[in-house]
Amino acid sequence: MRYLTFALAKGRLAEQTMGLLERIGMPCEEMKEKSRKLIFVNEELGLKIFLAKTSDVPTYVEHGAADIGVVGKDTIMEENRNIYEMLDLELGKCKMAVAGLPESKEKLEHSHSLTVATKYPNIARDYFYNKKHQTVEIVKLNGSVELAPIVGLSDVIVDIVESGATLRENGLVVLEDICPLSARVIVNRVSMKMEHERIMEVIDKIRNLIKEENK
């Protein structure tokens, strides 16, 4: 049997996904041990699982280095890769939003010279250009985006909002919602065809498990 390879986004989502896999009878004991290994194998079931940086998961899946990936919708939107998006795991629910100081609301609605700071330039461009038909200046940052409006680098930010606590503590508010986010199961195009039954079985099992647990 060929290995079915999973790429998981490092962090809490990977742990939650491992839990899901264990509950549908696809455990990977190797991963529970503390080690520096990057790739874990369950020989019995023909599974390979590896952890990757979140934004790299769609890349691994698109090229077929992994058959299946688990990653947030934000990354899927930002990376815009040619992959199958098969299932909403309903984990890590949050939203993509435009945020800023309360007084920037007016500028957001009427200005032609708005500056937007974000880790997600593609999502920001798509939202402002294609949905709002507004020309904006986008500045790409790599972290602590909340700083940008406070220190005057940008008028607003486009970022993930979970509880909104970070925003509140820095005197920022959500000005517009862009879209809801959650973790998704993605599948490589060729794997979807070559291993159709095996992959659909895994997906159906996870789908049923989620339905049951959300009852």
Place this chain on the structure above:
Amino acid sequence: MLDFKLHTPIGVNDLLPEEARVKKTVCRNIEKIFEGYGYNEVESPMFEYIEVFSDEKMGSISPKQMFRFFDKDGNQLALRSDMTPPIARIAATAYQKSERPLRFCYFGNAFRDSVSYQGKKCEFAQAGIELIGAYGADADAEVIAMAVKSILSSGIKEFKLNIGEVKFFNAILAETGLDRETVEQLKDVIAHRNYVGMEKLIESSEMNESTRTLFNELPKLVGGKKIIDYTRKLTKSAEALKALDEMENLYDILVMHGVEKYVSFDLSMVNQLNYYTGIIFRGYTYGTGYSIVDGGRYDNLVSQFGKKTPAVGFGIKIDEVVKVAAKENPSFAENPTKAMIAFDTRGRKAAVETAQLYRNAGINIESSFITGNLDKNIEYMKEMNYESLLYFKDGENITYVRNTEEYGIIKADIKKSDLALPGKEEK
């Protein structure tokens, strides 16, 4: 500083002899299949007026993905971004009056600009066929059978060809009874293979329960003839049922061609190039994350160039096939030259003449430039992994050297008259 002349631009690469040999073998094998069905090779230019590729009905490749430039008169040109539209142009212009089916094949490169640092190529070697002027299942089946046989000729054994039907998909879209905007959205999420988005859209839209079930099951509607029977129960659309009948008929003919083992129906398949109007198909194998052959029926494309005629065809992504074939068939990379000839000055004339005799008979032989040193020639022979060496000491005396796996180097002194020279008897 970056010395540009030492590098190739991002997205293009050189082919070294081993890779080039695999590619050549793959292309030759495919060519034999194409010729076997009576297809004739045509060549279109590497660049054309951009209108050939950019018209919306020609394809989904946006001008942004094309390599564009201008001629002296300011007309916009583009490197060939898709092999099919130029052949449709040829069929519509050079064969405007022809009623008979045209069977064309091609080997060439297409160019598409891609996003940096995604590990994607900008230059693609393609081989394909276009059957222009023929309707019906027999024509579709011939083309599908040829696609399967071409891939098999590359030594790829684990291979699947999925067939979809644009008419079926459009019929079930119409069956939803949704307004145009929602239908477009639905088409878009399915074309982007975003099934999560599709489910959400289906759940939030008004439609009858059976249609909803059909869409929710769409990703699973993949398989052999059974899947067609199964799908019949899920739809009431007369158009969709008719399309399913046609697919079943096609399947029966594919059985006669002996290729059904490699073929599955995939009813979730959506055309990504706007020009497909009937069957669409894509081939997949292990060892590459991309499809290796894409094709389908495009009955409206040729009429864009002024001749109303149906057409069906496919293109093979040679680079992807080569990648897999190289792993599965090491013999494809083998050097077809296995012998060399060397000489001491006195033996030059005899060596040159003998080498020529071998070459005339179709035997590859390399002439060494290391003169007057047998040992150095043997070293070179080992490095090149050649099987035999003829070393002409003079016009008559030869040292015959063989490099064998079992015994290593074996030497024997022979006379020129001992050589089994090809064509000697005729003289």
